[in-house]
Amino acid sequence: MTKPQVLFVLTSHSELGDTGKxxxxYLPEFAHPYNVLAPHSDITVASPAGGKAPLDPSSVEYFKDDAECVSFHQEKAALWETTQKLSDLVDSADRFSAIFFVGGHGPMFDLATNPTSHALIRNLHASDRIISAVCHGPAALANVRLHDGSYLIADAPVTGFSDAEEDAMGFTPYMPFSLQEALDRNSGGRFEKAGGNMEPWVVVAKGGKLLTGQNPASSKPLAEEILKRLREG
Known part of the structure; x- marks a missing residue:
């Protein structure tokens, strides 16, 4: 039986403004979903610029006690060092059964407004494919307009890294926009979040074709939902 193809998208952005940071x-947001989906799908990894996609070094430190993340970091570097360029995939988007945007702060700066990424998402939506993202990954979805001019997330429940979580990490002053506000505005007030910071929260919308996770803790349960939808065909 042919395995479904899944496209993982990583950011190409590596600098937090002029802070030098x-x-x-973000490591767990790639490692955990990859480990859930890789045995059951053929995975392609891409980024806006292609080539090496920058790993947030703080995520390596924060998750140094997560054996799955440590192993992934040590053994799977080729996945993020040799990514395909997004622009090379736009015209063949319908070969993928699902797209998954990995989080990290980088997507707030490139994927949120990247026209190639938006075109790819439009094509996948037109082909009734699964569109998914975790943590800051939903920044890639927040501003996407479909062929009819409506927002991808219009009238759909959606989640992503919350303002409270951003504040707790101390990143709010450095972000180009509030992800929570953008998701809430363009979904028509449908943003959801867990009861507490960094608690897992996964939202399934549009008949299982739009899936989002709030934070790193949501990465694995989100991937399990993606796998469930892939198996349902």
Whole structure:
């Protein structure tokens, strides 16, 4: 039986403004979903610029006691060091059964407004594919307009990294916009979040075709929901 193809998208952005702090994609938000989905799907990894996609070094430190993350970091570097360029995939988007945007602060700076990424998402939506993202990954979805001009997330429950969580991490002053506000505005007030910071929260919308997770703790349960929808066909 042919395995479904899943496209993982990483950020290409590595700098937090002029602070000198390195950012990028977040380790558990790639490691855990990859480990859930890889045995059951063929995974392609891409980024806006292609080539090496920057890993947020703080995520390596924060998750140094997570054996799954440590193993992934040590053994799977080729996945993020040799990513395909998003622009090379736009015209063949319908070969993928699902797209998954990995979080980290980087997507707030590139994928949120990247026209190639938006075109890819539009094409996948038109082909009735699964569109998913975790933590700051939903920044890639927040501003996407479909072929009819409506927002991808219009009238759909959605989640992503909350203002309270951003405040707790001390990143709010450095963000180009509030992810929570953008998701809430363009969904028509449908933003959801867990009762407490960093608690897992996964939202399934549009008949299982739009799936979002709030934070790093949501990465694995979100991937399990994606796998469930892939198996349902």
């Amino acid at each position: 390195k950012i990028g994609w």
